[in-house]
Every structure is written in structure tokens, then in C-alpha cells.
Amino acid sequence: MDTLHLAEHMRTLGHQARAAAALMARAPAASRNRALTALARRLRDNTPALQTENARDLEQAHAAGLAAPMVDRLKLGPQVLETCAQGCEQLAAMPDIIGEVLGLKQQPSGIRVGRMRVPIGVFGMVYESRPNVTVEAASLTIKSGNACILRGGSEAMASNQALARLVQQALAEAGLPPDAVQLVQTTDRAAVGQLIAMPEFVDLIIPRGGKGLIERVSRDARVPVIKHLDGNCHTYVDAPCDVAMAVKVADNAKTHKYSPCNASEGLLVARPVAAEFLPRIGAVYAAKGVEMRACPEALAILAAVAGAKLVPATEQDWSEEYLAPIISVKVVDGVDAAIAHINHYSSHHTDAILTTHHANAQRFLREVDSASVLVNASTRFADGFEYGLGAEIGISTDKLHARGPVGIEGLTSLKYVVLGEGEVRS
Amino acid sequence: MDTLHLAEHMRTLGHQARAAAALMARAPAASRNRALTALARRLRDNTPALQTENARDLEQAHAAGLAAPMVDRLKLGPQVLETCAQGCEQLAAMPDIIGEVLGLKQQPSGIRVGRMRVPIGVFGMVYESRPNVTVEAASLTIKSGNACILRGGSEAMASNQALARLVQQALAEAGLPPDAVQLVQTTDRAAVGQLIAMPEFVDLIIPRGGKGLIERVSRDARVPVIKHLDGNCHTYVDAPCDVAMAVKVADNAKTHKYSPCNASEGLLVARPVAAEFLPRIGAVYAAKGVEMRACPEALAILAAVAGAKLVPATEQDWSEEYLAPIISVKVVDGVDAAIAHINHYSSHHTDAILTTHHANAQRFLREVDSASVLVNASTRFADGFEYGLGAEIGISTDKLHARGPVGIEGLTSLKYVVLGEGEVRS
Incomplete structure (x- = not known):
């Protein structure tokens, strides 16, 4: 894909994600949980098919002479898939935090002021090798009522595509927009540069991988980044x-x-x-x-x-x-x-x-x-x-917004809600 | 000041702010509140002297042919100063939120996990005209246990310098480091560029002013920004x-x-x-x-x-x-x-x-x-x-960290605290 077409393609994904995010934000918790249990079932039902796709990535990795630990990370064995399925079910069973109102208090003017937890909107995730991250990111997206655009490692493309298809089927089964979880389908590295610089479509970037990747994403991003550098x-x-x-x-x-x-x-x-x-x-x-x-x-x-x-x-x-x-x-x-x-x-x-x-x-x-x-x-x-967060999209070493292990709450925002009875400012 | 000396000067401010922030973070609430009431008293006691300094800014503004509404914003009348003093006293009377631990809960492993509210560290503020913002920023810095580096408008330099001196005296009187609130003393515009690009010394930037300023700061900052673009x-x-x-x-x-x-x-x-x-x-x-x-x-x-x-x-x-x-x-x-x-x-x-x-x-x-x-x-x-926040450092139109009016809480971070009795991971 040339630069112009790549930019157009990424903007199309962005457009679709924005539209899906609006629907996700107003979807009832029951639908989001239904999508999660449907995804768990589909992961189990499709374990052999997923392994066939995964085998293509493993073969390519061997042929390309990838180091053994890297190849190991690519593997999508039945145990890994079962863990992914259980993770989806655990998330489905967790209480819903979207729409909760915190600290509603009456003020001297008569208005009552509180804060409502709402999805952030669209986040982009850039990660390397491990294809199970695709399922973790997708399930946290669904539970938190967001939409996401996922950019996995090129060496895991076949596995990620197969997993993303199951995610989109599970979303459709629950009456939710399949575009809530989209996978970038090109291996062109320039796609990352586009993804992290579309503030009109993407509200947050979460890079997960080596220090080089995280430094590059942090330096070039034009939207907020939840990052994890090193753990000394x-x-x-x-x-x-x-x-x-x-x-x-x-x-x-x-x-x-x-x-x-x-x-x-x-x-x-x-x-x-x-x-x-x-x-x-x-x-x-x-x-x-x-x-x-x-x-x-x-x-x-x-x-x-x-x-x-x-x-x-x-x-x-x-x-x-x-x-x-x-x-x-x-x-x-x-x-x-x-x-x-x-x-x-x-x-x-x-x-x-x-x-x-x-x-x-x-x-x-x-x-x-x-x-x-x-x-x-x-x-x-x-x-x-x-820590009891149920799931983790990463560990943040930043101080703002999310610090330490980031779960569903880190993918939400608190907006002020004000309930009045016709009060005016004097 | 040439570029090299300016960079050195800004790094010196940064060094001093970091050292002061460490002392502020462990200062008891009583000392921080004492600094606030001392500042209120000093603002009242020095009203005539402050107006003399303010008159120098106003004279320059007239001479430079500044528009009337701009000159008006510069004015530091007795009423404005009394409002500033009352604001400091109100902050001093508010409950302290530094060190509070939220949601401490025992996990299946036996460890108890909660989140402690702590100061962010050092923030930089870039603002225009109104010198009373100097007092607002300083008082919120003191209450929240942070340190700040303030860069006010060049047209308010004499007023800001006089106010910053009182702030530093009040800090010293309460046994706190005067460097917790520092004013950039040069009118060189390049100082802003330096301030917003020192992640080793500054954790957060808060721009307050016209859309041009905020867009410039957001584009060039190398640290997180709490920004407020427009209000449609x-x-x-x-x-x-x-x-x-x-x-x-x-x-x-x-x-x-x-x-x-x-x-x-x-x-x-x-x-x-x-x-x-x-x-x-x-x-x-x-x-x-x-x-x-x-x-x-x-x-x-x-x-x-x-x-x-x-x-x-x-x-x-x-x-x-x-x-x-x-x-x-x-x-x-x-x-x-x-x-x-x-x-x-x-x-x-x-x-x-x-x-x-x-x-x-x-x-x-x-x-x-x-x-x-x-x-x-x-x-x-x-x-x-x-909204009952007691004070406001700005209104954020971002979704992450602080959204809407930003008070003391927006200048804090939540870190995880874990209390164990020798638990190990199995």
C-alpha cells in the first residue's frame, strides 16, 4: 500500500471505530457481557482452526530464523486459548462500572454534582508477537464499552486475523457493532505512525512491547499514551x-x-x-x-x-x-x-x-x-x-490518569453530571 | 539571555523544583495550611506595596498601547487581592486529601491492596495577563503538596514578581521550601519552549490563555498537558x-x-x-x-x-x-x-x-x-x-486524568499500596 492509500485506509478504520464507539457507549451491560461469553465459546469451538492459522505464523517464523523464545511467544496452544476463554468469562462475570455515578452531592446553589464513569471512546493498541494479547485487548474493550484498533506484530498476522474474526462474530451475535474491535490488516510499519497521529479518531494509545517500540510511540504520538517503560x-x-x-x-x-x-x-x-x-x-x-x-x-x-x-x-x-x-x-x-x-x-x-x-x-x-x-x-x-482488577491491559509507569496495573477503570473517563431543578447562576 | 544560558537557567529552576517537591510531598498538612494562611495575611498586609508594583505594569501597558480589556485584566485592585486572600484561607480550611488511601481490600493471596493519593510532583503553568492567577496557582500547589514553575505574561512581570516574593516568604514562614513556587524571571519567549520539554524535572504542564497559546503548548510539550481549548x-x-x-x-x-x-x-x-x-x-x-x-x-x-x-x-x-x-x-x-x-x-x-x-x-x-x-x-x-472543588486551576476538555473543572484532586496521582505479612507469589 502506498502512503496515500495507507493513510486513507487508517482513516477509514478510524471513522468506523468512532461510529462503533458511540454504539458501544450506549449498549447495555447485558449485551457487552453476552459478547464476552460468546467469544469464550467461539474460542473453544474453534481451537483446531485457530491452531491451523497459528501454524502458518509458526512456520514463517521458523523459516525466517526467529529466535526460539520469540517463536515460543507466538504459540497459540489449547492451554493458552482456554486461558483466554476463561479470561473472557471472568470479565463477563465482573460488575459493570460504565454509567456508575460517584459522589453525587448537593451544592449551596441547589444543584447536585457527581461524576459519571463513561468509556473513553477509541483506543489504539500497538503490540508485538503474543497473539493472545489480541483477545485480552478485545475483551477489555468490550467490557469497558470502548472501541479499539489493534495493531499486532506482523509475525502473528494469521493468528491475529483468525482471532479478530471470532471477536467480530461474537460482537455481531450480541447485537453490537463488529467494528468495535478492528485489526490493522497491513504489515506496513507506517500504519503505526498513522494510528498514533489521528486525534480525531483515536483518544488513547497503549503500546505494549520492547522499550524501543514504546519510546518511538511516545515520542511520535499526537494523543495521550499509557506507557510502561522499564521495571527496575x-x-x-x-x-x-x-x-x-x-x-x-x-x-x-x-x-x-x-x-x-x-x-x-x-x-x-x-x-x-x-x-x-x-x-x-x-x-x-x-x-x-x-x-x-x-x-x-x-x-x-x-x-x-x-x-x-x-x-x-x-x-x-x-x-x-x-x-x-x-x-x-x-x-x-x-x-x-x-x-x-x-x-x-x-x-x-x-x-x-x-x-x-x-x-x-x-x-x-x-x-x-x-x-x-x-x-x-x-x-x-x-x-x-x-490486585483484583480482573484483567490488565498493561502496567503504567506514568503518573497521570492510570498508574500501575491498568484494568477496566483505566479505559474509562469521569465526566461531571449536574442535576438541577431550573437553577441559574446569580 | 542567550539560548545556552536560558536552557541552563530553566534546568536550574527544574532542579530546585524537584528538590522542593520531595520536601512538599512529605510535609504535614498543618505546615501546608500554615503557609496558606500566612500568604493570605501577607497579601492583605502588602496591598499598597503590591499596587505600587502593579502600577508599573499598568503604566507600561498604557505606554505600549494595550487594548483596554487587556489592561483591565492586569489590574490588581484591593478587591482582587482580598478575593485572593480569601481563596487561600478557604483552601487552608479544606480537608487534606494527600495520603488518603482509597479502597483498601484484601485479595485471595492475603495481601491488602489500596490506592494512596500523592502529589504529582512538579507542574509548570503557562498563562497570560491576569496576575491573580499567580496566587491561585501557588495556593493550589501548596495545598496539593506539589511544586510548580510559573511562567506568567511578560506584561504582568512586576506584579507577578511581587506576588511570588510573598508566596516564597509564606512558604519559608511555615518551614516549607520557598522553591516550591518559582516564577520564571525572564520575558524571553523561548523559556516556554524549555519549560514544556524537561520531562526529567516537570511532570505536567497546564497552559491557561488564548487558543493560540494552548495549541502551541500542546503541540510542543514533551510532558502531559491538561488543556482547555474552547467552550462551544x-x-x-x-x-x-x-x-x-x-x-x-x-x-x-x-x-x-x-x-x-x-x-x-x-x-x-x-x-x-x-x-x-x-x-x-x-x-x-x-x-x-x-x-x-x-x-x-x-x-x-x-x-x-x-x-x-x-x-x-x-x-x-x-x-x-x-x-x-x-x-x-x-x-x-x-x-x-x-x-x-x-x-x-x-x-x-x-x-x-x-x-x-x-x-x-x-x-x-x-x-x-x-x-x-x-x-x-x-x-x-x-x-x-x-462544583464544590474549593478552587480551580483550569477546566479540562481532555478525557484522561482530569476532565472538567480541575481542583486539588487533579494535581494528585493515585499509586498502589500493598500491605502484606510476608506473602510471596506462588
């Missing part, structure tokens, strides 16, 4: 603390899984507990092959741990998101130094304090400037499902 | 309605004041009530010299009104923000046509329905895609004070 998360072991619990939580925060954004990449330890805590966590990390990039003081203590993989930390290590069996380790004076270090080096994603000291916990909660701040729990909990 | 507000007179009440409210919505953004610029009338309603409102508007730019059907009815200033409406009229004694008038089929017209032509600021029909009221509330939607009340109510 910290666990701070305070003095006093329950050392046995701290070992258990710091272990989980690093080693439960290495690739998620909410895994801890930095361990800070208060000096008074360092001599007791560090050898114990050091032994755990050594047994699991986790490399420790440590400050001189921590290195001196950890040197006694048998089999520990120790590397002196450089300045760069304090900012690093390893996503690997590596953790930076630093001894600090106490809670003040921990808060200062985190606010300076962390990516404002998720940080935890492990402590038995009430005032230190309160200060950490209040002063650490991150989307999620935890006391005595693993950073791995920073997740829409664990 | 509508009053829709439904069938059935209380015609006497509709006349009273439609009169107030247009003629209470012509210049505010929440004045109605368009009047839509349902066909079944047009013959009864239009002659009555037409007579009111005619008596007040309000020109009616009407559709052919409305023109035919209004032709009988003595002294009516009638002009056939053009397509352009439906989109116009007159800010003058002019209103567009259109007869429509009913609530569906009214909603469609408003969603197409309005600026999504404020729109009202006047009706006695319950279902029409509900549909209008839900389906009109504007920041404020009113039933049986004047559009002139769309205002932070009338």
Missing part, C-alpha cells in the same frame, strides 16, 4: 525486620520468575541487619545461580558464602533492568538512604520494604515515588489479577 | 419541558456573562415546543440585544418577535465560540438529533438539557460526550467553585 524494581530489607521472612520474600521477588517487569532487580539492605541477612539470602541466590553485583561492603560480607557468584557493582548496575538471574546488592544506612536510592535509580514501577517498624513502613509507602509500593510482600504481586 | 456549550430545550423554566435557564446560560467559556453559544429546540418556546426566549434575547443566528425553521418563528436581531445561520455558526451577545439557534427533531448535533459540533466542554422527561434526561447524561453534562441547570455552573 527494588526490595529494601530494613532494620529491624523479620530476617527469615525477608529471606523468603527477597528470594521470591528475584527468583520466582526472571523475565517479568515486577521481578526485583535491586536489593538494598540496612547496615544493622546486613551481617545477619546477607549470608542467608546470599546462600539462597548462590544455590539458584543468581549473580550478585554488590557494593564493597556487601561484597565483604558475601565473600564467605560458598559458591556465590560475586561481581563488584558499577554505577550502571543501579539502573539496570536485568530480566535475568542477576541482582544488584547494596548496603545502606537505613530507610532514608533506601528511599533516596530508590527515588533516584528506580523506574518508578514497583518497590518493596521488608520491615517490622511501623513508622519506617509508613514513610516508605508515602515517600517512594513508584506506581506500586509494598510492605512485607514480594514485588511480583504488582499485577492486575493479583 | 449548548442548551437543548427538550419536549416535553417546563417552558417557563427553560426560558429562565436559557436566558441565564447566554446572558449572565458573555465572556466565560461555560456560557452557552448554541440553543437547540425540540420541534414540538419550538412554537411556544422560541418567541418567549426570542423576546428576552431581543431585549438584551443578543443576536440570533438561526436555522430557517427558527427564523420563521422568530420573525414575529419585535426587535429581534436575526441572522441566517451558516454551517460555521454551529462550531463557533462567540464569547459575545450572539447565539446560534436550531430546531431539531428531538433528543436523538440534539445529542448527535452536540457530539458533532460541541467542544466537549459543557452541555445542558432542559426537560421533564426522565428517560431523555438519562440518555442525554449518558450519551453526550462532554466534560460536564447538566439537566435543568444553566451551563454557567460548570466551574470549580460551583
Whole structure:
């Protein structure tokens, strides 16, 4: 497609999305939930057909010599599809928040003023590889009464097209506009540039993928972006603390899984507990092959741990998101130094304090400037499902609108509603 | 100042603001309120001195041949200063919302998850003429625990400098960092370009002024913007309605004041009530010299009104923000046509329905895609004070984060807080 036709094509999608969004905004909750359960059923009924389409993407990926983890992400096995179907059913079962009115209060003039939760309108989503994101985005769109334009990775095109067809069939079955969920059908990269620069048709962009993609989208977007850059998360072991619990939580925060954004990449330890805590966590990390990039003081203590993989930390290590069996380790004076270090080096994603000291916990909660701040729990909990949001379209490291895991509420807007009986301004 | 020095100067302000913001975020409510009452006292005590400084701006404005309404906006009379002082005292008396935790709930894993309201950090404000905005912005900054960098109009520089000095004295008196409120001291226009493109120091930009300023800031900003473009507000007179009440409210919505953004610029009338309603409102508007730019059907009815200033409406009229004694008038089929017209032509600021029909009221509330939607009340109510927000930093026509009048809450962010007892992810 040449530039002119691509622009026309994207504007057509935009037009259709706007029209569908108006219908979605006034659709009853029952219809939206019916579309979700219909989608769940269709995903199960069409599992073999979906796998045939998915096989085409996998074949191409192999032929193109894609790395094994990338190919793995593309896979749409029966288990993945069943999880998608269950996610749709869970969303359908959740209470509807569209149209709820918050805080209606009478004012001195006599008018009653509150705020009504309404869909945002149209959002665009730009994502890479995993085709199950197509279903997650579609189901959140339907539940929240919005419309969306999805731009998945070119390597998952056949899978995404097959999934999008099922979504549109489910919408039609429930009497809703199929255009509420549209997939960009071209692999032309310029389509992304168009999608993020049509404020007349698209109200919000959600990029999901590598840092390069997110930086590019944020820089060039002409509409608001809910973005998630990196997750340089910290666990701070305070003095006093329950050392046995701290070992258990710091272990989980690093080693439960290495690739998620909410895994801890930095361990800070208060000096008074360092001599007791560090050898114990050091032994755990050594047994699991986790490399420790440590400050001189921590290195001196950890040197006694048998089999520990120790590397002196450089300045760069304090900012690093390893996503690997590596953790930076630093001894600090106490809670003040921990808060200062985190606010300076962390990516404002998720940080935890492990402590038995009430005032230190309160200060950490209040002063650490991150989307999620935890006391005595693993950073791995920073997740829409664990937080009870039912589903998650992403995790925001921005401060405005949506911060942290973004669920249905993040796809809504609050407008003022005023109920009067003929009041005028005097 | 050359470009290099200007950039350095702005970065210095940014550095200082960041440091002040960290102190403001952990300052107790009592200190912030003490700063506000100290500012109120200083405004009253220094009224003569402030007027001397203001006189310098006024003299320059006269010499430069500024238009009378512009000069008028510059004036910092005793009444304006007393209103500013009272505003500070009202803010000080309001409940503190910083640190409040919303919706703390236990999850199946055992962790308790809620959201804590915290300051955003640093915001930049770019505004024109009126020096009292300096006090409004400063007082909202202090109450909300943020820091700000203010860039006022060059024509108000002496007044703004005098006001900013008082603000910094009040902050110091309360033991808070004076750098929490800084005024850009150069009149170089390039300072705005710098201010809106320092994401490392500034989290949010709020432009207040003409459409040109707001479009420029929105286009060039590299941080989120809370913006207010125009206010093309509508009053829709439904069938059935209380015609006497509709006349009273439609009169107030247009003629209470012509210049505010929440004045109605368009009047839509349902066909079944047009013959009864239009002659009555037409007579009111005619008596007040309000020109009616009407559709052919409305023109035919209004032709009988003595002294009516009638002009056939053009397509352009439906989109116009007159800010003058002019209103567009259109007869429509009913609530569906009214909603469609408003969603197409309005600026999504404020729109009202006047009706006695319950279902029409509900549909209008839900389906009109504007920041404020009113039933049986004047559009002139769309205002932070009338809505009970205590103060207003602006009115947002965006959908994300803050929509409609923006008060203290709009200058805060909700971060997730998690309270555990050693839970780990399994």
C-alpha cells in the first residue's frame, strides 16, 4: 500500500471505530457481557482452526530464523486459548462500572454534582508477537464499552486475523457493532505512525512491547499514551525486620520468575541487619545461580558464602533492568538512604520494604515515588489479577490518569453530571 | 539571555523544583495550611506595596498601547487581592486529601491492596495577563503538596514578581521550601519552549490563555498537558419541558456573562415546543440585544418577535465560540438529533438539557460526550467553585486524568499500596 492509500485506509478504520464507539457507549451491560461469553465459546469451538492459522505464523517464523523464545511467544496452544476463554468469562462475570455515578452531592446553589464513569471512546493498541494479547485487548474493550484498533506484530498476522474474526462474530451475535474491535490488516510499519497521529479518531494509545517500540510511540504520538517503560524494581530489607521472612520474600521477588517487569532487580539492605541477612539470602541466590553485583561492603560480607557468584557493582548496575538471574546488592544506612536510592535509580514501577517498624513502613509507602509500593510482600504481586482488577491491559509507569496495573477503570473517563431543578447562576 | 544560558537557567529552576517537591510531598498538612494562611495575611498586609508594583505594569501597558480589556485584566485592585486572600484561607480550611488511601481490600493471596493519593510532583503553568492567577496557582500547589514553575505574561512581570516574593516568604514562614513556587524571571519567549520539554524535572504542564497559546503548548510539550481549548456549550430545550423554566435557564446560560467559556453559544429546540418556546426566549434575547443566528425553521418563528436581531445561520455558526451577545439557534427533531448535533459540533466542554422527561434526561447524561453534562441547570455552573472543588486551576476538555473543572484532586496521582505479612507469589 502506498502512503496515500495507507493513510486513507487508517482513516477509514478510524471513522468506523468512532461510529462503533458511540454504539458501544450506549449498549447495555447485558449485551457487552453476552459478547464476552460468546467469544469464550467461539474460542473453544474453534481451537483446531485457530491452531491451523497459528501454524502458518509458526512456520514463517521458523523459516525466517526467529529466535526460539520469540517463536515460543507466538504459540497459540489449547492451554493458552482456554486461558483466554476463561479470561473472557471472568470479565463477563465482573460488575459493570460504565454509567456508575460517584459522589453525587448537593451544592449551596441547589444543584447536585457527581461524576459519571463513561468509556473513553477509541483506543489504539500497538503490540508485538503474543497473539493472545489480541483477545485480552478485545475483551477489555468490550467490557469497558470502548472501541479499539489493534495493531499486532506482523509475525502473528494469521493468528491475529483468525482471532479478530471470532471477536467480530461474537460482537455481531450480541447485537453490537463488529467494528468495535478492528485489526490493522497491513504489515506496513507506517500504519503505526498513522494510528498514533489521528486525534480525531483515536483518544488513547497503549503500546505494549520492547522499550524501543514504546519510546518511538511516545515520542511520535499526537494523543495521550499509557506507557510502561522499564521495571527496575527494588526490595529494601530494613532494620529491624523479620530476617527469615525477608529471606523468603527477597528470594521470591528475584527468583520466582526472571523475565517479568515486577521481578526485583535491586536489593538494598540496612547496615544493622546486613551481617545477619546477607549470608542467608546470599546462600539462597548462590544455590539458584543468581549473580550478585554488590557494593564493597556487601561484597565483604558475601565473600564467605560458598559458591556465590560475586561481581563488584558499577554505577550502571543501579539502573539496570536485568530480566535475568542477576541482582544488584547494596548496603545502606537505613530507610532514608533506601528511599533516596530508590527515588533516584528506580523506574518508578514497583518497590518493596521488608520491615517490622511501623513508622519506617509508613514513610516508605508515602515517600517512594513508584506506581506500586509494598510492605512485607514480594514485588511480583504488582499485577492486575493479583490486585483484583480482573484483567490488565498493561502496567503504567506514568503518573497521570492510570498508574500501575491498568484494568477496566483505566479505559474509562469521569465526566461531571449536574442535576438541577431550573437553577441559574446569580 | 542567550539560548545556552536560558536552557541552563530553566534546568536550574527544574532542579530546585524537584528538590522542593520531595520536601512538599512529605510535609504535614498543618505546615501546608500554615503557609496558606500566612500568604493570605501577607497579601492583605502588602496591598499598597503590591499596587505600587502593579502600577508599573499598568503604566507600561498604557505606554505600549494595550487594548483596554487587556489592561483591565492586569489590574490588581484591593478587591482582587482580598478575593485572593480569601481563596487561600478557604483552601487552608479544606480537608487534606494527600495520603488518603482509597479502597483498601484484601485479595485471595492475603495481601491488602489500596490506592494512596500523592502529589504529582512538579507542574509548570503557562498563562497570560491576569496576575491573580499567580496566587491561585501557588495556593493550589501548596495545598496539593506539589511544586510548580510559573511562567506568567511578560506584561504582568512586576506584579507577578511581587506576588511570588510573598508566596516564597509564606512558604519559608511555615518551614516549607520557598522553591516550591518559582516564577520564571525572564520575558524571553523561548523559556516556554524549555519549560514544556524537561520531562526529567516537570511532570505536567497546564497552559491557561488564548487558543493560540494552548495549541502551541500542546503541540510542543514533551510532558502531559491538561488543556482547555474552547467552550462551544449548548442548551437543548427538550419536549416535553417546563417552558417557563427553560426560558429562565436559557436566558441565564447566554446572558449572565458573555465572556466565560461555560456560557452557552448554541440553543437547540425540540420541534414540538419550538412554537411556544422560541418567541418567549426570542423576546428576552431581543431585549438584551443578543443576536440570533438561526436555522430557517427558527427564523420563521422568530420573525414575529419585535426587535429581534436575526441572522441566517451558516454551517460555521454551529462550531463557533462567540464569547459575545450572539447565539446560534436550531430546531431539531428531538433528543436523538440534539445529542448527535452536540457530539458533532460541541467542544466537549459543557452541555445542558432542559426537560421533564426522565428517560431523555438519562440518555442525554449518558450519551453526550462532554466534560460536564447538566439537566435543568444553566451551563454557567460548570466551574470549580460551583462544583464544590474549593478552587480551580483550569477546566479540562481532555478525557484522561482530569476532565472538567480541575481542583486539588487533579494535581494528585493515585499509586498502589500493598500491605502484606510476608506473602510471596506462588
